[in-house]
Amino acid sequence: MDPEKLITILTSRLGIAVQSMDAMKNDDLMIVVDKKHLITAAGTLKNDPALGFSTLMNHLGVDYGDSMAVIYNLYSPALKQKVTVKVYLDRDNPEVPSLERAFRGIDWFERETYDLFGIRFIGHGNLKRLLLPEDWDGHPLRKDYVYPALYNGIETARIDMMNETDEAGEPHV
């Protein structure tokens, strides 16, 4: 769809929820939405008959260094159009409402984002770690993540056999 036309329709339908709208490569459109208006915006995108962005393609979290964001990739089979919704989050307390009620399949995507970034999804029914063990410390995909030296008392780093020496001062090899 013509990006200008799409921007016009979306601006008219979404109104104040949108902070900015830019064309993206690969026939995509980046909509930055305010956290407070995320649920209404998502509802409008999904249910509005002129839009119909009912398919969730992808969801991910990003750590930009100074802020975090969650990104939703939506697709409208009627318009054959993709759209990307981004919500910037505060890095110290990243929280965002969960879209589980609108898009049921986002369940595990949000759990993964919580697991890897620590972004809390308010209203998610089962926000537990998905990929990492339940008792893991930290959120790995954050830019300031430091890999723990011990996990349940087990050392996590491999011995550098060629360069390091063991406790008695002898080389390993």
Add this chain to the structure above:
Amino acid sequence: MYSAANKLYEILNQHLGAYGVPETVITIAAYVVPCVLVLGLISTIAGMLTYAERKISADIQNRVGPNRVGPFGLLQFPVDGVKLLFKEDIIPDAADKKLFKLAPYLVFTATVLASLVIPFGGSFIVADLNIGLIFIIVVSSLLVVGFLMSGWASNNKWALLGGIRSAAQIISYEIPTALTLLTVVLITGTFSLQEIVKAQGPYPWQWFVFYNPFMMVAFIIFFISSLAEMNRTPFDFPEAESELVSGYNVEYSGMRFALFFAAEFSNIFITASLATAVFLGGGNIGMDPYSSGLGFQLLMVAVFFAKAIPLCFVTIWVRWTLPRLRIDQMMSMCWKYFIPISFVCLVLTAAWMLAFDGNGIFWRMPKT
């Protein structure tokens, strides 16, 4: 009632009695030797069937199968047996040790006991009990006890599930098995397997399977139900690999596992022999089995095996061709289809006998 023990007792008495060998020794030898021989025979046949299964399955799957150990891989099964003997005997800590150890013996005993009445042709039968057929049906129920025992004693939820499913399956499928075997008893009037074999003739149209169309149906139902009895695909749900990882024998290792395995394969052979003896006239070449010369008796044995081995082959073939039935489909097939059909075969065969004076399409009732 003929029994190999009696015959052996006579022979030994004849030859050794003169040398002053005490009576008890001869008696014990006469009873023990045939049993040991049959135990050895059944175990060897079970082993050869494992080799046959691997080779046949390889052929069906476009592979080669065992071909390294011995010529054409023929030594694979003794070597496997020896390997299993050397394996560590692991018994789970929380398992019920007595039942855990007892279960494989029960299962193996069931199949070996059944082999006591199989007529291998000629006078080679350990004991021609006059309730032979009923004896086999009864003794194979020991399998159920063994499976339940192993499932429970393993202290493993999956083994328990497997054992229970196995028990339910075997108990259900015993009914069509027994009913279809009973149709033959209607014709011969005796349960003795040697008599049933003698009543048939050497030519194919004189076998009981062609007695009337219902007997053919009965034979097919017997064969399929016995596949279920043996827990073979398409009925091997209790040991479905991808679901239960081997079911009731998942905690067994080494020789105990080997016993379960040997029991399953010797069961294949026992069932095939039973089907041959009852439906296909196993070992009958038109001569009296007890009074013929040794050459003819060996010929009868060869004929018997020539009929039993293709049935074993079909069992193995079916396993590698068909997928597995779900447990509820299996049960519904047994109770809703096989049992009514077996009853119908039984009743209609009885009606046929009334209508035709006991004569089949080609088979004639002997005049007494």
Add this chain to the structure above:
Amino acid sequence: MSKYSSQEMVLNMGPHHPSTHGVLRFILQTDGEMMVKAVPDVGFLHRGIEKIAEKLPWQGFMPYTDRVDYVASVNCNLGYAVAVEKLADIAVPEKAEYLRVIAAELSRIGSHFIGFGALLLDLGAVTPFVHALRERETFNDLMEMLCGARLTHNYVRIGGVSQDLPQGFKTKCRNFVDHLEHEFIDEFNDLISYNTILINRLANVGVITAEEANEYTLTGPNLRGSGVKFDLRKDEPYGIYDRFDFDVPVGTGKYGVPGDCYDRYWIRIEEVVQSCRIIRQALYGLPGSGEIRTRLAKPFTVPAGEIYVRTESPRGELGYYLISDGGKNPFRLKIRTGSFSSMTIIEHLSQGVMVADLVAIIGSLDVVAPEIDR
């Protein structure tokens, strides 16, 4: 009110189990034979690929994409290459495009063999699985001729492919494709696909309606099995897929209702035939000479921006969300795989089915663990 009540049993299925779906664990709550719920527990194969990507140069990440789905590596390579090329506006030579299509469709065929083969293996039919593996051996040989590897091919590069066609590849490939389409698939279907036992196990089991499939973001053959005609090669073509003529098989309830396990199984068999058609057309249209790779700048950087590109892998939609800050490494790389969404629906489908049906459902959804965990 019933006088009897039964206790629920909690069983553990996996992570070691003789199924080829990978390291998956399910915690089953069963009431006898019927299941109350099956909760998947994933993460055994989590290797942190997305984090690793942030430390590697753009081209250096290509071998890692093999391991995202090692059964169909070329498709994963292709997705990544297309995503980077679209973000960096790199043109791919004509010959390389054709080679990519041939390799990707061969990989799709190989992956579908494992897909429906594993389902049949779980259901107890061992022989068809071995036959499918036998055909996959030819695919392995072809890929070995092409790129030197049998499993993790690492064939596609950013800007093209890595190797040109060797001598004898075209003939061997054409023979393989002809053998598949005209001999093997018919023989395979006669052996197992029309078997009553298989139909009873798969038809009317694990029915996913089109609405449910859209809700749970199912993609690929699983979505098409529910009757939704959506194939990224036709609806959002990438590369030169719009030049080829092929059908998109859709589940029609062949022996049961649309969206049951049999439909998802049957669609994969049909897709093998369609991939054979594409390969034949690609071999015919392959230019005899030409560059196979666009030279990239040294050091290779991608202009800043964000992009989401999705391609059709055998297991569904393989999407790469790339964020570049203009540097030598990806700033953020998210891989969205088809098996990830397929796993989310298993908990929903597992309520009130038997354990045997759960195995059929998991097999028909064709999940592989590395795709879920990355």
